Amino acid sequence: MISYNTALLREICFQTSTAIDYLGEMAATCLQARHSDIQAATNIFELPFGKVSLEGNVCYLIVPDILSITIIPNYGIPDDGSLYDWSTVERVKLIRINDVE
Numbered sequence: 710m711i712s713y714n715t716a717l718l719r720e721i722c723f724q725t726s727t728a729i730d731y732l733g734e735m736a737a738t739c740l741q742a743r744h745s746d747i748q749a750a751t752n753i754f755e756l757p758f759g760k761v762s763l764e765g766n767v768c769y770l771i772v773p774d775i776l777s778i779t780i781i782p783n784y785g786i787p788d789d790g791s792l793y794d795w796s797t798v799e800r801v802k803l804i805r806i807n808d809v810e
Contacts, residue, residue: 711747712783714804721806731809732776739776740806747803752796753780766793768801779805 713719721728722744728737743759747770750756759772766786770778782793783800804810 710783710800711744711780712800712802714802715810717809718803718806721809722803732807736776736807739772740778743770743772743776743778747778747780747801752798753801754796763795768795777805777807778803 711722713722717727717731721731722740725737725741728740731737732740743756746756753761753768753770756770759770759776762769762771766781768780770776770780780801780803782795782798783802784793784798787793
């Protein structure tokens, strides 16, 4: 399940014309496919594309030279500062696509 940090990010994911305006045609096309993959995956390790880079509780999904998607677990920050086990994270929040927040 995906939530979106801003209404603009949600619109970019669901409206092709908005995605093209903000990302360009190649990245917008790539985003449509990757967004579908994220929706279908049980966790980020099931994603069949690009490079997955984890930095603590932030995940970067990268298709080199085309697309960068930043997501976080949609569970809130742990009170004790611990890190999430990304293999069990099923709900994510999309917080950035390329340079758009």
